[in-house]
Structures are given as C-alpha cells and as structure tokens.
Amino acid sequence: AQSVTQLDSQVPVFEEAPVELRCNYSSSVSVYLFWYVQYPNQGLQLLLKYLSGSTLVKGINGFEAEFNKSQTSFHLRKPSVHISDTAEYFCAVSDLAGGTSYGKLTFGQGTILTVHP
C-alpha cells in the first residue's frame, strides 16, 4: 500500500517570498507523483507531475518540484509567490504495481498556502 504525508497543514508567507511545500511518500514499488492545487470553491487542477526522466519537474504558474527517490520526497517550490497563489495544495502518488493503476491516486492531507501582502 502507498501513502502520502504532507508535513505542513498550513503555510503562511508574504508576497514575493519563496515557498516550499513538503511531501513525503511511501511505496514498495515505483511511483508517479503529482501536485494538484485547489482554489476556493473550485475543483482540483493539476499543477505538475513526475512520471519518469528528469527529477526536476516544472509546472504551471512558476511552480516546480524535485523528486528525490532516496528520501522518498517530492517537495513543491516557488521562488516568489503572489497573492493569487493562495490555495490548498495536494500531493498525490500512484504506484505502478501490476503495470497499471487505472489512475488511482492516493492524496496527502493538503497544505493551505496563504500569501499575505
């Protein structure tokens, strides 16, 4: 079985500051990793994904994440945040057991990012 832990439930930052949202996962097999964002009163949108290849993944809105297999982490970063980045962010994992997963994702608990002026 796989699991995902987001280490911070809330992260307050000031506008234009850098931010890192932490995510650790556990799985006995190879995984795909994702970050989704949920703006208030909306569904989730895909921010970025790691399937294979380069461990540094770039996503939308200036976000990036780095896959670290030895530390089983997939932390999300942005060098300078905006007020509009205020949202809840979810890390998710899908394992490759059996060769296919039909898209079943296991989500973390979520991190609420609040950007203050």
Added chain:
Amino acid sequence: DVKVTQSSRYLVKRTGEKVFLECVQDMDHENMFWYRQDPGLGLRLIYFSYDVKMKEKGDIPEGYSVSREKKERFSLILESASTNQTSMYLCASSPGGTGANVLTFGAGSRLTVL
C-alpha cells in the same frame, strides 16, 4: 478542454434519505472516480470505474454505491444518508492507457446531512 460536470454544487438532505450525486464528462474518458474531501484528511477514494458497468471499491466504500450505465456518466448513491456523510464530494475522470494517472476534476458537490 476536458470538462467534468457535477450536477449539484450544494445539497441539504435529511438522515435516512437516498441521495444521488451525478457526474458527467465530455471527453470520452475510460476512467471515472468519486472522492470524498474532508479537512485535514485530504481526498479519499470511494469508488472508481474503468469501463461501463465496471466498478471497484476504493478506500472508503462503506455506505456508498455507484452506477455507470453510460461511459460519460458516473453516479454516486448514498442509500441512507447519515450525518457522518456530510462532506465535499469530488468526481474525476481520466483517459485509459498512459494518461490514466492525469485526473480532471469537477467543481465538487457539498453535501450536508441533517
């Protein structure tokens, strides 16, 4: 753009009522999912379907059932609603094959059971 539409954004029901949550996607996706979202718990998978009339239990199927009679429509059914089913319900879909892991979500249905 892929669109996943959930028919009701807000519902208020009474304990014991039968509740239907409807979800329709317009991009011919093979896979469809129902998740439940609660503060501090993230999203938990209730049921998913990888083909018409096919369904599999997720992590928290108790108290729920699903129906997929047509490829584009996936319904979540609460046979007898209880107060602990008050939650946000999110429907999602994804294509088959290598794209299966990229989910597109609907806006959610917030259910309150009194």
